[in-house]
Amino acid sequence: MGCAADPPVWLKDRHGVDIDIEVKEVTDELNIRPLPQDLRGAASTRIARAGQALGYDWFPQPKFIKPERSKQQGKRFNCRANCMLGCRCGAKWNAAEWVDEAVAAGARVREGACVKAVKIENGRFAALEGSIRGVPFTARADTVVLSAGGIGTPRILQNSGLDGAGIGMTMDTTVMIYGASPDKGTGKEPPMTWSCENEDAGYMLSTLTDPWLMYPLAAVRKGIGPALNWLRWSKMLGVMIKLKDDISGGIYPDGKIRKPLTAGDTERLNDAFEVCRRILIEAGAKKSSIFMRPLIGTHPSGTVRIEDLVDIDLKTEIEGLYVCDASVFPEALDRPTVLTIIGFAKRLARHLTSKD
Ligand SMILES: Cc1cc2nc3c(=O)[nH]c(=O)nc-3n(C[C@H](O)[C@H](O)[C@H](O)COP(=O)(O)OP(=O)(O)OC[C@H]3O[C@@H](n4cnc5c(N)ncnc54)[C@H](O)[C@@H]3O)c2cc1C
Known part of the structure; x- marks a missing residue:
């Protein structure tokens, strides 16, 4: 959705990971900045104002999206709900642009490679094994950084014989609450233009429609x-809940992924639903139309946790083997993850190059 969120303060306070500079x-x-006021959407802004009127701190969500990028590419800025299926108007920054820069600077990229496992010899990383088509x-190197995500990385570590990878996970369990409004809804507006972080209660809210x-x-x-x-999709108001879920379930060696809600998760979800319900009514939604869609998991993470399987420099117990992706989160981030992951990556790059 092109959202950028600063890392949570607890990352430094509770876990000693400081990525502020990066x-x-x-x-x-x-x-990175929010969309200009006139592009945040009338219905989304109505929801934010309703939330504020009820005492919640809604703020314009900072974005990796720049409307002027569409213009530079000869396109029209046209960001709406289907932006989550891929940006068509070119306004969203894409991390692949940095890959292009790396290639221009001499990096080699192998596309379509599937890594199966890492080979370990004498307690040290020796080689990557996998297949290309x-x-x-x-592949041999002195250092390798696994970045296959919250599901892929623990699977590679499990295949490599590392105990503990994939036991327990976080997901920022996500769900949308909808209510029908007599006016235009949030579907034809850019998603997540306004958000509200309620860290103490353990959830984040944002404007969004499927x-x-x-x-x-x-x-x-x-x-x-x-x-x-x-039939009334264009008139539906949507508020997304992202839950700071407990560590539970995991990535199992039989290939299955399980992520049950704990009793605490359910309680937080019910609280968040009640807050959304009140906000939607305040924003003009018909009370009887309000419902919660089925839960989804949007941020598989916390499967190779800092302080558990990697140290705060993201190194595993294996010399030369590092992990840098959402799997290292020590607890559910409960917010958009990408800016934090980039912060980790830049800090790790510094750490590795300073060792040369
Ligand atoms: C609908 C949706 C909207 C989102 N919107 C936002 C947003 O607005 N802002 C935000 O910050 N976050 C957003 N997120 C979350 C964010 O996209 C992810 O949390 C983030 O991309 C995780 O990064 P990662 O590096 O851990 O993993 P990934 O981005 O998943 O990267 C892992 C890569 O490794 C590859 N891989 C996996 N296994 C292997 C293997 N064995 N060998 C080789 N390659 C492998 C995968 O194909 C993938 O390309 C959204 C998520 C969803 C689902």
């Missing part, structure tokens, strides 16, 4: 009434 560098380099390969075609697929699982609201 995050500030990225914020300046990419000129079915053809096996082995894309038109995805909406009925989700809503039908809540019954025929919510599904029929598809």
Whole structure:
């Protein structure tokens, strides 16, 4: 959704991980800021104002999105719910742009490579093993940084015989609450233009509607009434809940992923739902139309946690083997993850190059 969020303060306070300098560098380099007021959407702004009127601290969400980038590419800025299926108008910054820079500076990229495991010899990283389009390969280096994400990285570590990877995970369990409004809804507006962080209560809220075609697929699982609201999709107001979920479940060696809600998660979710319900009514939604779509997991993370399987420099117990992605989060981030992951990556790059 092109959202950028500063790392949570607890990362430094509770876990000693300080990436403030790196995050500030990225914020300046990419000129991260909220969308201008006139592009935040009338319905989204109505929801934020309703939240503020009820005493919640809604703020314009900083974005990796720049409307002027569309213009530079000869396109029209046209950001709406289906932006989550890929940016068509070119306004969203894409991390692949940095890959292009790395390639221009001499890096080699191998596309379509699937890493299976790391080979360890005498307690030290020796090689990466995998395949490229079915053809096996082995890659040797002094140092390797696994970045296969909250699901991929623990699987590679499990295949490599590292105990503990993938036991327990966080997900920032996510759900949208909808209510029908007599006016235009949030679907045709850029997603997540306004947010509200409630760290003490353990959830984040933001303005968001499922894309038109995805909406009925989700809503039908809540019954025929919510599904029929598809006909009123353009008038639905949507508020997303991201839950700071407890560590539970995990990535199992049989290939399954399980992420049950704990009793605490359920309590926080119920609280957040009640807050959303009040905000939607205040914003003009019809009380009887309000419902919660089925839960989704958007941020698989916390599967190779700092202080557990990697140290605060992101090194595993294996010499030369590092991890840098959402799997290292020590607890649920409960916010957009990308800026924090970039901060980790820049800090790790500094750490590794300072050792040369
Ligand atoms: C719908 C949606 C919207 C989101 N919007 C935002 C947002 O607005 N802002 C934000 O900050 N976050 C957002 N997120 C979350 C964010 O995209 C992820 O948390 C983040 O990309 C995780 O980064 P990562 O590096 O851990 O993993 P990934 O981005 O998943 O990268 C891991 C990569 O490794 C590859 N891989 C996996 N296994 C292997 C293997 N064995 N061999 C080789 N390659 C492998 C994968 O294909 C993938 O390309 C959103 C998530 C969803 C689902």
